[in-house]
Amino acid sequence: MTEDRQTGEARPEHQVRIGQGPRSRRELMVKVLWIGVWLVFLSSPVKDLASGHHTTGATAGGAIGLAVFVTAYLTLVFRNIGRPFSPRVVVSLLSALAVLAPLLSYTLGGAWLGLFVYLSVGCGATLPVRAACWSIPAATVVMYLVGLRWNEKADETLLLVPLIGFAMVGVGQLVRTTIELRKARATVAQLAANEERLRLARDLHDLLGHSLSLITLKSELAGRMLPGQPDKAAQQVADIEQVSRQALVDVREAVTGYRRPRLAAELAGVQVALTAAGVAAEVPAEPDLAGVPEEAESALAWALREAVTNVVRHSGADRCAVRLLRRQTLDGPVLELCVEDDGSGGSGAGPGNGLTGLTERLEKAGGTLEAGRVRHGFRLVARVPTAPAADVGSGA
DSSP: EEEEEOOOOOOOOTTOOOOOOOSSSHHHHHHHHHHHEEEGHHHHHHHHHHOSSOOHHHHHHHHHHHHHHHHHHHHHHHHHSSOOOHHHHHHHHHHHHHHHHHHHHHHHHHGGGHHHHHHHHHHHSSSOHHHHHHHHHHHHHHHHHHHHHTTTOOHHHHHHHHHOOOHHHHHHHHHHHHHHHHHHHHHHHHHHHHHHHHHHHHHHHHHHHHHHHHHHHHHHHHHHHHOOOOOHHHHHHHHHHHHHHHHHHHHHHHHHHHHOHHHHHHHHHHHHHHHHOOOOEEOSSOOOOTOHHHHHHHHHHHHHHHHHHHIIIIIIIEEEEEEEEEEETTEEEEEEEEESSSSSOOOOOOOHHHHHHHHHHHHHTTTTTEEEEEEEEEEEEEOOOOOHHHHHTOOO
C-alpha cells in the first residue's frame, strides 16, 4: 500500500492514478503500455516504407516525417496525462500533427491514412470540448478527401477516426473530473482536520481553564488555612488532587473526542467552584432534560462551565445565580441557561476565546448565546432547542 499525497489515504500499489503523472518506474511502464498499444495503426506506413515502392528520397522523407509525427504525438499525449502543456505548446504540437498527417498521406499513399487516427486522438485528449467537437469532424473530412486521391474510400478508418476521437473527449472529461474530485477530497480532508483542531482547542480551553482556576483557588485557600487549620488545609489539598486527576482524564477524553459533559455533573461542580471562590451560589437542583438532545445538553454544559470559570477568575463577584428554564419562542421550545453575577464582567476588551468557542458550539447544536453587562453585573444566556412537549410525551 502507498499513501496519496493529497488525501493521505492508502491506495493499492497496482492502482493507476488517473490524471496524474507517474511516480515510479512501474507506473511509467504501465502508462507507456497503455499509450504504446495504440501505435498499431503505424504498421501500415512502416510496411509501405519497407516495401520499396517509393524512391530513396521519398522513403527517407517519409521516415523522417513519420518519426517527427510519432514524437509529437507521444510528447503531446503522454505529457498531457500528468502535467499538461501550456495552450500554446498544445496548439503547436497539434498543428504539427495536422500538417504531417495529410501531407504524408497525400504524397505517399492511402496506407498512411491511419495517421488521422492519432490526429483525432490528440484533438480529443488535449483540446477543450467545444474545440474538439469541430476539430475531430474536420480531421475526418480531410482524411476522406485525401483518400479520394488514391481512390480509397477507407470506410473502416472513416468510422474509426471520429469514434476514437470522441471517445478520447470522454476520457479527457473523466480525467478532469477525477482531478477535480481528488482536489475536493483533499479540501474536505483539510477542512475536517481544521475542524478537529478547532474542537480540540475549544475543549482544552474550557477544560483547563475551569480546572486550573479551581486548583488555584483551592491552593490559595489551603495556604491561608495551613497555619491554624491544618486539617481543613489537608482537605483542600485532597480536593486539588482530585480535581487535577479529573482534569487529566478530561483532557485525555477530549483528545480522543469521546467526552460529552453532562449538565447535572457540571451543576454540581459549579456549586463547589463558587463556594471555594467565596461566591454566594444559587444553583438549581436536578435539571429537567426531557427532550433535550445530547449534543444540546453538552453545549449547555460547556456554556455553564465557561460562564462560572469567568465568574471565578475575572468578575470579582460576591453572588452568582444559575437558572435553567424552559421557554416557548417563535422558533419552537428551548431550554435556557442563564448565569448572572454582580461582578464587573471582566476586562471588557471584547469576547475572548471562551465565548467565541461557546458561540460555535451552540450554533452547531442549533442554539444561541447572549452575553454582556447588565445593570448590576454580567449575564450570560445560552439557549438550545428541545423537542415539543407532545413529542416528549409520546417518546418521539
